[in-house]
Amino acid sequence: MLPPDKPLVIGKFSFRSRLITGTGKFATLDLMKQCMEASQCEVTTVAVRRERLIDKEGRNILDYLDLKKLTILPNTAGCFSAEDAIRHARLARELLTNLGNPGADWVKLECLGDPRTLLPDPIDTLKATEQLVKEGFTVLVYSSDDPILARRLKEVGAASVMPAGSPIGSGQGILNPNNIRIILEYLKANDPDYPVIVDAGVGVPSDVAAAMELGCDGVLLNTAIAHAEDPLRMAHAMRLACEAGRLGYLAGRIPKKLYAQASSPMEGRIAPAR
Numbered sequence: 365m366l367p368p369d370k371p372l373v374i375g376k377f378s379f380r381s382r383l384i385t386g387t388g389k390f391a392t393l394d395l396m397k398q399c400m401e402a403s404q405c406e407v408t409t410v411a412v413r414r415e416r417l418i419d420k421e422g423r424n425i426l427d428y429l430d431l432k433k434l435t436i437l438p439n440t441a442g443c444f445s446a447e448d449a450i451r452h453a454r455l456a457r458e459l460l461t462n463l464g465n466p467g468a469d470w471v472k473l474e475c476l477g478d479p480r481t482l483l484p485d486p487i488d489t490l491k492a493t494e495q496l497v498k499e500g501f502t503v504l505v506y507s508s509d510d511p512i513l514a515r516r517l518k519e520v521g522a523a524s525v526m527p528a529g530s531p532i533g534s535g536q537g538i539l540n541p542n543n544i545r546i547i548l549e550y551l552k553a554n555d556p557d558y559p560v561i562v563d564a565g566v567g568v569p570s571d572v573a574a575a576m577e578l579g580c581d582g583v584l585l586n587t588a589i590a591h592a593e594d595p596l597r598m599a600h601a602m603r604l605a606c607e608a609g610r611l612g613y614l615a616g617r618i619p620k621k622l623y624a625q626a627s628s629p630m631e632g633r634i635a636p637a638r
Contacts, residue, residue, distance in 0.1 A: 366611075369610065369614065372559060372581055372582055373557065373559065374470070374502065374504065374523050374524050374559050375469075375470060375502035375523040376469070376502070377407075377435065377466070377470065377502070379406045379407060379435075380406065381403075381404055381405050381406045381407075381603075381606075382576070382581060382582035382583070382606055382610060383403055383404075383405050383572070383582065383583055383585075383602060383603055383606040384405060384407045384408070384409065384437065384561070384582060384583070384584040384585075385399070385400060385403050385405045385407075385408050385409070385584075385585060385586060385589060385599070385602075386408065386409045386584070386585065386586025386587075386590070387408055387409065387410050387411075387425055387429070387586075388411060388441075388586055388590065389586060389587055389590035389591060390590045390595065391590075391595075393423060393425060393427075393428040394428070395595060395596070396425075396428060396590075397428045397429070398596055398599075399589055399590075399595050399596055399598075399599040400429070400430075400434070400599075402596055402599035402600045402603070403589070403599040403600070403602060403603045404603050405434070405603075406433070406434065406435060407434065407435050407436075407437050408429065408434050408435075408436065408437065409436075409437045409438070409439045409472055409584070409586070410425065410426070410429075410436050410437070410438055410439070411438075411439055411441040411442065412438050412439065412440060412441075412452040412453070412455055412456040412459075426463070431463065431465055435465065435466055435467045436460055436465050436467035437467055437470060437471075437472050437504070438452075438453070438456030438457075438459075438460060438467060438470075438471050438472065439471070439472035439473075439474055440452045440453055440456075440471065440472070440473055440474045440475070441474050442474075442476070443474060443475060443476065444475070444476050444477075444478075444479075444485070445475065445485075445488055446475055446488040446489075446491040446492035446495070449473055449474065449475045449488070449492045450492055450495055450496060453471040453473070453492075453496055453501060454499075456468070456471060457469075457471075457501070469500075469501070469502055470501060470502035470503070470504065470523070471496060471501050471502070471503060471504070472504045472505075472506065472526070472563075472584075473489065473492055473493060473496065473503050473504065473505045473506060474506045475488040475489040475491075475492050481531050482531055482532040482533070483508060483528070483531060484506055484507055484508055484528075486507075486508065486510070486513050489505060489506075489507065489513075489517070490513070490516055490517060490520065493505050493517055493520050493521065493522050494520040494521070497520060497521035497522070502523045503521065503522050503523055503524075504522070504523060504524040504526055504561070505517050505522045505524070505525055505526060506526050506528065506563050506564065507525050507526060507527050507528070508527065508528060509527040509528060509529075509539075509540050509543040509544060509547065510543070511543060511546040511547045511550050514527060514547045514550060514551060514560075515550045515551065518551050518558065523559070524558075524559040524560065524561055524581075525547065525551060525560055525561075526560075526561045526562070526563035526584060527543070527544060527547055527560070527562060527563070528562075528563060528564040528565055529544075529562045529563075529564060529565035529566055529571065529575060530564065530565030530566075531564065531565055532564040532565065532587075533564070533565075533586075533587040533591075534564075534565050534567075535565070535566070535567030535568075535587065535588060536565055536567065537565060537566060537567055537568070537570075537571035537574070538562065538565070538566075538571060538574050538575055538578075539565070541574070541578060544560075544562070544575070544578050544580065545578060545579075547560060548560055548578065548579050548580070552579075559581040559582065560579075560580050560581055561580060561581055561582040561583065561584055562575040562580050562582075562583045562584070563583075563584040564584070564585075566583060566585050566588050567588050568588070569598075569601045569602055569604065569605030570605065571588075572585070572602055572605040572606050572609060573605040573606070573608050573609035573612070574609065575609065576605075576606055576608075576609025576610045576612070576613055577609045577612050577613050577617070578613070579613055582606075583602075583606055585602065588602065589602060
């Protein structure tokens with residue numbers, strides 16, 4: 365019997381699942397709901413921009429989310445300045461407070477630098493993080509894989525730094541694992557439970573497992589499920605990959621060696637015939 369894993373703790377929030385999913389890009393809201401259930405996530409992100417909350421048939425996306433089981437993580441997707449991101453975070457807090465959802469107290473901050481790469485603007489990201497922390501938000505911040513920026517974001521009060529594995533929706537996986545390792549080293553040196561979550565760019569379950577095997581505390585993804593040929597199967601696969609990667613990290617891998625090492629002992633072998 366395996367000992368129980370400790371929960372993922374971000375600010376005042378605590379979760380068993382380390383997989384966070386998004387609500388965008390699904391073909392239908394019914395499919396989105398099924399994928400949420402298959403992934404067994406406990407947190408899902410919702411874009412604050414109000415036109416994203418209502419589909420073309422006039423249905424509210426929140427009606428398809430089990431708000432008794434899911435904590436909504438509002439995000440500032442599509443914001444290209446600190447001012448815009450801060451405004452959307454405030455709107456989200458008001459909306460979720462009225463719904464009685466505990467997600468009102470936190471935000472996934474995105475301050476994008478340009479529409480082609482969707483990479484974060486480091487200056488505005490830092491500026492917005494600092495301001496939102498002052499306003500009492502628990503800020504989970506989408507960042508590049510720059511270890512220096514990650515350290516600065518933690519210093520100004522980010523509850524979680526979320527480096528991109530690769531650009532949003534690109535499906536390229538973890539392009540720079542060495543930088544992720546350095547981020548983990550920097551942010552956890554004196555705070556081993558500080559949550560570092562890979563956000564963006566994963567495409568297949570092995571990408572999720574790789575992020576978790578590095579020692580990341582969780583993975584946030586959306587497109588990899590929503591745009592898969594079979595989103596429901598992919599949602600299930602991503603859950604298993606997250607769990608497997610976490611178990612692999614906790615188990616501790618064997619060291620890599622240049623030469624082979626026999627699995628069976630060399631002593632006590634039957635002597636060769638003469």
